[in-house]
Amino acid sequence: MIIWNFFLSSKRLKKKKIPLRKYPFKALFLNLFLLAAAWVLNTSASAICLQGKKILPPSPSHETSRGYSIPLIDLSQDSFRQVIVDRESGQYLGHPTTVLLEDNRTILTVYPKGHGRGAIVMKRSTNAGLTWSKRLPVPQNWSTSQEVPTIFRTIDKQGKKRLILFSGLYPIRRAVSEDDGITWSPLNSIGNFGGIVAMASCIPVKNKNYLAFFHDDGRFIQENSTPENPPVFTIYRTISQNGGLTWDQPEAILSHRQAHLCEPGVIRSPDGKQLALLMRENSRRFNSFVSFSDDEGMTWSIPRELPGSLTGDRHVGRYAPDGRLFISFRDTAHISPTKGDWAGWVGRYEDIVLGKQGQYRVRLMDNKKNADCAYPGVEALPDGTFIVTTYGHWIEGEMPFIVSVRFKLNELDKIYQNILNNE
Numbered sequence: 001m002i003i004w005n006f007f008l009s010s011k012r013l014k015k016k017k018i019p020l021r022k023y024p025f026k027a028l029f030l031n032l033f034l035l036a037a038a039w040v041l042n043t044s045a046s047a048i049c050l051q052g053k054k055i056l057p058p059s060p061s062h063e064t065s066r067g068y069s070i071p072l073i074d075l076s077q078d079s080f081r082q083v084i085v086d087r088e089s090g091q092y093l094g095h096p097t098t099v100l101l102e103d104n105r106t107i108l109t110v111y112p113k114g115h116g117r118g119a120i121v122m123k124r125s126t127n128a129g130l131t132w133s134k135r136l137p138v139p140q141n142w143s144t145s146q147e148v149p150t151i152f153r154t155i156d157k158q159g160k161k162r163l164i165l166f167s168g169l170y171p172i173r174r175a176v177s178e179d180d181g182i183t184w185s186p187l188n189s190i191g192n193f194g195g196i197v198a199m200a201s202c203i204p205v206k207n208k209n210y211l212a213f214f215h216d217d218g219r220f221i222q223e224n225s226t227p228e229n230p231p232v233f234t235i236y237r238t239i240s241q242n243g244g245l246t247w248d249q250p251e252a253i254l255s256h257r258q259a260h261l262c263e264p265g266v267i268r269s270p271d272g273k274q275l276a277l278l279m280r281e282n283s284r285r286f287n288s289f290v291s292f293s294d295d296e297g298m299t300w301s302i303p304r305e306l307p308g309s310l311t312g313d314r315h316v317g318r319y320a321p322d323g324r325l326f327i328s329f330r331d332t333a334h335i336s337p338t339k340g341d342w343a344g345w346v347g348r349y350e351d352i353v354l355g356k357q358g359q360y361r362v363r364l365m366d367n368k369k370n371a372d373c374a375y376p377g378v379e380a381l382p383d384g385t386f387i388v389t390t391y392g393h394w395i396e397g398e399m400p401f402i403v404s405v406r407f408k409l410n411e412l413d414k415i416y417q418n419i420l421n422n423e
Contacts, residue, residue: 070309072355085404088113088170090399092118100381101285108163114391118145124181142184148194148375150165163176168199171194176245192300213277214235217234254303256303261281261289274292274294276353280312301411313375314375315327316376316377318386321383325348328364331371345362365394365403368394376388377389388404388405389402
């Protein structure tokens, strides 16, 4: 079965005409051995690692519980932490992402007027999210966006700074600003390929290229493509060598026979030597998944399930000054008192590697309808302040709107300590 899965995954990629790294004879046997080892270790049953070079087996402490036992801190009633970014009566406002500029005060956010699909709205804060501008003028064809917009800072090899905005489905399009978001190009295609929530994450690597990650279920990767039945979700990586202006043909890096892996969020390890890719699981039969790369994203380990404490949709993480991670997501843990709400996780990168639960969980806001919330922007200031921004149904019976929440981990630590003292 392991060999058959490997054969099927290679055949699928050739059919889609997506470049597949050519395996030397020895490398082929090495990959077959690793896939068999993954099955024996039960790291991720029926996983297909399309470019994986090694497995990081779970330690004896690895936990894949459906729920979690770490403390939960509830900030949902702390109105003093909340800032309304945008709200429009009768209008669905959803799925924001944010980017913090180098002055550590200017934040841009983009989001659609609709559930994913819809005209892109942009706002700016010049005081680190305390207040927000009116809606800013944007190019006319931004109204044709079909998917969640995402925005990233890039710096090319000559030191030129840009902001890159993406809009997905087929084809993936991008807009460019070279003046920190004052003016923008229209949305233009980046190639003859598409994808869902593109780009879910983007990160610079050591050769000053950029890697961006997205997923597809077979519907949009090529024009008029037809998904398999049942659909197979695939994680793709694309590379830019010029600061985001152009992007290479995507390569499939991860897939799974049973789990639906999607919305990959990338986080670099504190020592800079490893990348972790945290993934939503959309069949709802498993926890979220994680995969690791030790070679700047060129090859990836067999994906394995995360603990229930990190199970959610659309993981976005930033480091606090003390080295801990805060990761924001929509809570989709199978057993959780905050399921469907905007949640966060506090822990260390090593917790992710070792499969540990982390330090504590946070409920940021109480969502009132159908887990429809929390595609978050997460920004961290040098003083330790986190500014996290997302959409949700925050008022019963009302359309979703955009809210920011701000906090420091030392504030949450005091609540955490009180919880421990009262146990």
